[in-house]
Amino acid sequence: MSNERDRVLGMNRGITRRDFLNGCALTIGASLTAGSPAWLEMMAAADTAPEKDPSYYPPAKTGMRGSHDGSWEVAHGMRDGQTWPDATPDQESYDLIVVGGGISGLAAAYFFRKFAGSNSKILVLDNHDDFGGHAKRNEFKTGKRLLIGYGGTQSLEAPHHYSKEAFGLLQELGIEVDRFHKYFDQNLYKGMGLKRATFFDKETFGVDRLLSGFGTHYLGLTYPPEILAQIPVSEAARKDLARLQETKVDYLPGLSAEEKRRKLTKISYKDFLLQYVKVDPEVVKIFQTAPHGLYAVGIDAVSALDCVEMDYPGFKGMKLESHEDSPEQAEPYIFHFPDGNASVARLLVRSLIPGAVPGTTMEDVVTSRANYARLDDPESAVRIRLSSTAVRAKHVGNPQDANQVEVTYVRGGKAHKVQAAHCVLACYNMVIPYLCQEMSQKQKDALHYCVKLPLVYTNVQISNWESFRKLGVNSIYAPGAYFNGASLDFPVSIGEYHFPSTPQEPCLLHLLRTPCKPGLPAKEQYRSGRYELMTTPFEVFERNIRDQLGRMLAGGGFDSARDIQGITVNRWPHGYAYEYNPLFEPLDRPDSERPCVIGRQPFGRIHIANSDADGHAYTNIAIDQGYRAVREITAGGKDR
Ligand SMILES: Cc1cc2nc3c(=O)[nH]c(=O)nc-3n(C[C@H](O)[C@H](O)[C@H](O)COP(=O)(O)OP(=O)(O)OC[C@H]3O[C@@H](n4cnc5c(N)ncnc54)[C@H](O)[C@@H]3O)c2cc1C
Structure with missing residues (x-):
């Protein structure tokens, strides 16, 4: 990466995000083992009760957060056989x-x-x-204004379907979930004509192209004809994509609906596309990372049946019988x-x-x-x-x-x-x-x-969101890029907190990365993604953020060097709990x-x-x- 390119990206700009440890994550991953001199030095530097200092306020920290440096080294030492035989007994008991x-x-x-x-x-x-x-809470300051973001666990999903204990707990804590209907402005982006978009990057698709007006991170990925015609893939792939979306073919004739569903749990969506629908391999590239937000792997390791539930194309003629709406579909995503x-x-x-x-x-x-x-x-x-x-x-x-x-x-x-x-x-x-x-x-x-799923939730503070308004987008899916997508923050105003609802105001962008190795079994992909996260320094994330946002939003006048004001990368090498994957595991386990x-x-x-x-x-x-x-x-x- 040349110095000139770094200057254009704004790598030299004085935003608060790089500290010594963040910059050294690569070295840490490789050589900071428990007991090593660097580790001992870092641990000794930690005060015994740092939270008593009035300036101690972790939500305001930027740079590398999530599983931040200093949080994981002892546990890795334990894993590697270190023991602590001379522990001092505390006076209290519980x-x-x-x-x-x-x-x-x-x-x-x-x-x-x-x-x-x-x-x-x-x-x-x-x-x-x-x-x-x-x-995890992430805070950003711009002038006197506070911007609040989420560094992990995003929303209460379908809370009316929670158990009585979980729902009861929310109520006892004072959370009246129905108030979110008032607090979440469901019409803000729609009212401004902002839509979802897909960014096709030149490394994967030969040219950088942002096409707006459809698509989501993981639900209902269907391209209208006028957009489909502009997708930078071969003519054959475009025809196959149109066929996949429009024709009603039963790709598993002769099977009952139940038999089809069982079969589809054992076929990846990628194999379904290639072997049953027989699409051009370029079509796979468009869908490859679509399920990343939910599964942290791509369509090679997610069952076709899961993709039915997410409304991916290809199943219209399969007569799978409609299952009841999942709770997520029945309740809006506003909590x-x-x-x-x-x-x-x-x-x-x-x-x-x-x-x-x-x-x-x-x-x-x-x-x-x-x-x-x-x-x-x-x-x-x-x-x-x-x-x-x-x-x-x-x-x-x-x-x-x-x-x-x-x-x-x-x-x-x-x-x-x-x-x-x-x-x-x-x-x-x-x-x-x-x-x-x-x-x-x-x-x-x-x-x-x-094996927990690794993923990265990044918050980027930008000086205004005019570029999104000009492009007519609020959320971008980027199937081939470093970050799988970028979205404007959820438009939620509660109490004293007011969402920056005009495009001239500074706001937060949310970027998702799920490192994985397509082709391997899901668990191997998670292990390899975790390794990648532990060995990627903040600077690499920052450069990719600047490069990708600059390219995706160029048509809206976005300038990474000028418009990015703050970055917090929440790295979760041990993220989502592992959910059994029917592609790799038995179906009917009691x-x-x-x-x-x-x-x-x-x-x-x-x-x-x-x-x-x-x-x-x-x-x-x-x-x-x-x-x-x-x-x-x-x-x-x-x-x-
Ligand atoms: C990026 C991300 C987004 C998510 N979004 C959603 C969402 O929108 N909705 C939803 O319902 N769920 C979401 N989840 C799932 C989320 O994990 C759960 O909702 C929930 O927050 C998990 O809580 P937990 O207490 O079980 O685990 P955790 O939040 O992981 O808490 C366990 C704690 O134990 C600590 N710990 C581990 N080992 C030790 C040790 N040896 N000593 C001391 N402490 C230790 C861990 O570091 C951690 O702080 C998301 C998860 C991630 C990672």
């Missing part, structure tokens, strides 16, 4: 220790207080510098706080620790500034200890009759141990076998089965044989929560699993 301060862990703390009493002493440990896990479900995490913290998140309503939580100094307060019954990685959870005595669990955790480079009557592991499934070495091999294998069910069985006084525990990457599942784990303790598991 009724419950929760490992993992995401929505599941916070919900577990909430339910435990509800059932065991509000005086229960609870310690929540999390390895990040902020609470919420995937539910969104400006910081995504970080607001749910913040409301949970508000209810657990008085004064930690000031305010009383679902409206004021949006702009309330969390007081991190309150999180780990000896006066509070519930304490949240950040930047603390659990490295061991074991019973004091035999798991069958022990009265206490001892958890060892590392904070600021020092190991501590602390005891409680019960422990809920609301962290990642694959971490648990390292924490609980006495578990049966069967349970450990089941926990290891899950519930009791699902690895997540085997893995989540209670182990003495240790119980397992987190969305991995039910194999579904959703907030309601995280809450349900927190509830189940707590009911195993407080009701002997009787009501579940």
Whole structure:
């Protein structure tokens, strides 16, 4: 990359985003192993209670966030065999220790207080510098104006279909979901004539071309004839695409609807296109990354039946019989706080620790500034200890009759141990076998089965969104590009927070990247994507952001060097919970044989929560699993 190109992209501009560690992620991935001099130095530098400093405010950090540097090194050391035999015993002891301060862990703390009493002493440990896990808040300042974005968990999806426990929790926290009909301006973009678009990049399609007026990230990808005629593929591919979209052919004649559905679960959409519809291979390129937002892999590793549910073309003549609308289709996608479900995490913290998140309503939580100094307060019954990685959870005595669990955790480079009557592991499934070495091999294998999906949610602050208005687009799918898509933020105004609803105002763009290796089995793709994320420095993301936005929005006058004001890359090497993929796994596995069910069985006084525990990457599942784990303790598991 030449210096001149960097200048045009604005790589030299003074936005707040590169710090030393971010810039060194490549070296870290390659050489920063636990115990190495660089690692020790970094850990020693971490203050033991940095959150007591009034300037401690992680949501305002930009640059590399998500699983930020400093959050994962201890856990990787544990994985690689490091031990901490000389842990210092903490003075306190608890009724419950929760490992993992995401929505599941916070919900577990909430339910435990509800059932065991509000005086229960609870310690929540999390390895990040902020609470919420995937539910991460990103803030940006432009002049006096605050822009709030979501760095992970995006929305409450179809909340009316939540379990009574999950929906009840939202209500108890003060979330009236129906108010989002008022808060989410469903007509803003439509009223301005903005539509969805596809960006065809020259590396994949021979020419850069933005075509607007259709298409989405993952639902209903159908091109109208006037657009189809401009797609930069061969004439043969265009004809095949038209045939795929328009003709009503039964590609599996002679089978009943049920037999077809079963067959389609075992065929990838890519194979369906190539072997059954027999399209030109160039058509595959258009659809390859369409399911990335949901599956973090492309159509080579997603079943054709899943693509039926997402309304991809090719199934019109298949007589598959209409299934009832999925909950997602039945409810609009509007249940969104400006910081995504970080607001749910913040409301949970508000209810657990008085004064930690000031305010009383679902409206004021949006702009309330969390007081991190309150999180780990000896006066509070519930304490949240950040930047603390659990490295061991074991019973004091035999798991069958022990009265206490001892958890060892590392904070600021020092190991501590602390005891409680019960422990809920609301962290990642694959971490648990390292924490609980006495578990049966069967349970450990089941926990290891899950490979979380890697993905990157990037927020880019831009000085105005005139270029989108001029181009007539609000969301762009980019099948061949580094980022799979870019969208203007959701137009949500709540309480004191007002969405920048005129194009002259600064706003946030949301960009998605899901690194994977098409052609490999899904789990291998996830492993390779995770490696890529851990070894990609911030600078590479930044250069790609600037290059891609500049090219996609060039026709609207966008200038990356001039218009980009801030960047936060939320890297999630361990992102969505692993959901079983019928292409690679047995179809009719009884519930009791699902690895997540085997893995989540209670182990003495240790119980397992987190969305991995039910194999579904959703907030309601995280809450349900927190509830189940707590009911195993407080009701002997009787009501579940
Ligand atoms: C980018 C992204 C977008 C998403 N969007 C949505 C959405 O729109 N709607 C939806 O319903 N769901 C969404 N999800 C799914 C999301 O994961 C769940 O909704 C939910 O937030 C998961 O909560 P959790 O507590 O189960 O896990 P997490 O949020 O992962 O929390 C677990 C916490 O435990 C910590 N931990 C792990 N090991 C240790 C250890 N040894 N010691 C201490 N702490 C540890 C982790 O670092 C993490 O902070 C999204 C997920 C991602 C990654």
